[in-house]
Amino acid sequence: MTAAPLDLHIGFIGGGMMAEALVKGLLASGAAAPGRILVFDPSPERSTHLRAAYGVTAAASNAEVLAGADVAVLAVKPQVIAPVLAEIAPAVTDRHLVISIAAGVRLAALEAALPPGTRVVRVMPNTPALVQKGAAALCAGSAARPGDLDTARAVLGAVGTTVVVEERLMDAVTGLSGSGPAYVFAFVEGLVNAGVREGLPRPVAEELVLQTLEGAVRLCRETGKGTGELTAMVTSPGGTTIAGLHVLERGGFKGLLMDCVQAAARRSRELG
Numbered sequence: 726m727t728a729a730p731l732d733l734h735i736g737f738i739g740g741g742m743m744a745e746a747l748v749k750g751l752l753a754s755g756a757a758a759p760g761r762i763l764v765f766d767p768s769p770e771r772s773t774h775l776r777a778a779y780g781v782t783a784a785a786s787n788a789e790v791l792a793g794a795d796v797a798v799l800a801v802k803p804q805v806i807a808p809v810l811a812e813i814a815p816a817v818t819d820r821h822l823v824i825s826i827a828a829g830v831r832l833a834a835l836e837a838a839l840p841p842g843t844r845v846v847r848v849m850p851n852t853p854a855l856v857q858k859g860a861a862a863l864c865a866g867s868a869a870r871p872g873d874l875d876t877a878r879a880v881l882g883a884v885g886t887t888v889v890v891e892e893r894l895m896d897a898v899t900g901l902s903g904s905g906p907a908y909v910f911a912f913v914e915g916l917v918n919a920g921v922r923e924g925l926p927r928p929v930a931e932e933l934v935l936q937t938l939e940g941a942v943r944l945c946r947e948t949g950k951g952t953g954e955l956t957a958m959v960t961s962p963g964g965t966t967i968a969g970l971h972v973l974e975r976g977g978f979k980g981l982l983m984d985c986v987q988a989a990a991r992r993s994r995e996l997g
């Protein structure tokens with residue numbers, strides 16, 4: 726995926742896992758050059774790593790990030806967002822668009838902690854941004870201008886797909902696609918182990934599972950058929966698939982997924 730270069734300096738407040746995913750994706754897509762990305766992280770290991778791996782500027786402070794950036798991405802844990810907002814507020818100006826990726830943290834809380842009129846966009850991305858296959862949902866704050874949502878979409882769009890949702894849906898997004906990669910990894914792990922249990926060498930099981938997942942996703946996206954029809958295509962009467970599906974149904978597989986996403990969305994609400 727290639728993206729049009731953004732005529733912006735993008736600063737990251739926090740250079741952890743998710744910031745790195747976004748930096749890597751922005752560079753790989755061509756949306757930003759290393760000279761236009763600044764990052765501050767209090768961990769010297771993180772700063773050194775990001776500078777060495779991506780050639781971005783490792784700033785000495787969050788204030789330095791804001792001094793050099795038009796867009797400031799808040800990429801710290803929700804648990805430390807309050808002190809970080811208090812620290813950066815004096816350096817936030819009209820020039821800045823603030824993009825928060827912190828799970829659960831509401832626009833109202835962000836706006837209340839920043840100068841009046843600060844342009845804020847709240848985003849929930851996910852880690853496949855690292856390979857430009859991210860899925861991100863966005864919602865705009867009360868002072869954001871129409872162009873701000875476009876800018877945020879351009880930043881996140883460089884690393885995957887974007888959707889705009891009402892803020893009330895952000896906890897659901899967090900529980901579904903924000904946390905979703907971990908559920909898929911659990912599914913992969915379970916299927917690979919199941920193959921090994923049936924006697925397949927692990928590398929063979931891994932290749933078969935990953936290709937089956939990718940293939941199934943492509944069928945969903947490209948055939949125009951719904952999951953019901955696609956399931957019917959693989960499910961012969963009295964055959965193997967229906968025997969397997971019976972076990973999933975009896976175990977409450979889909980209900981378990983609903984409980985799983987509900988628990989994650991609930992936790993997102995708690996973090997806010």
Ligand SMILES: NC(=O)C1=CN([C@@H]2O[C@H](COP(=O)(O)OP(=O)(O)OC[C@H]3O[C@@H](n4cnc5c(N)ncnc54)[C@H](O)[C@@H]3O)[C@@H](O)[C@H]2O)C=CC1
Pocket residue numbers: 738739740741742743744765766767768771787799800801802803805809826827828849850851852903904
């Ligand atoms: N990991 C994920 O899958 C996703 C995470 N998020 C959100 O992204 C945010 C970051 O999460 P991760 O990257 O996973 O966490 P992380 O722990 O890898 O990164 C956070 C970074 O913030 C740094 N930090 C701590 N205090 C700081 C300060 N005062 N100023 C600047 N940096 C500071 C830490 O040293 C750390 O490197 C969180 O709010 C999380 O809710 C959102 C979507 C997906």
Ligand SMILES: O=C(O)[C@@H]1CCC=N1
Pocket residue numbers: 828899903904
């Ligand atoms: O687990 C978390 O809190 C973060 C938010 C979404 C994905 N990871």
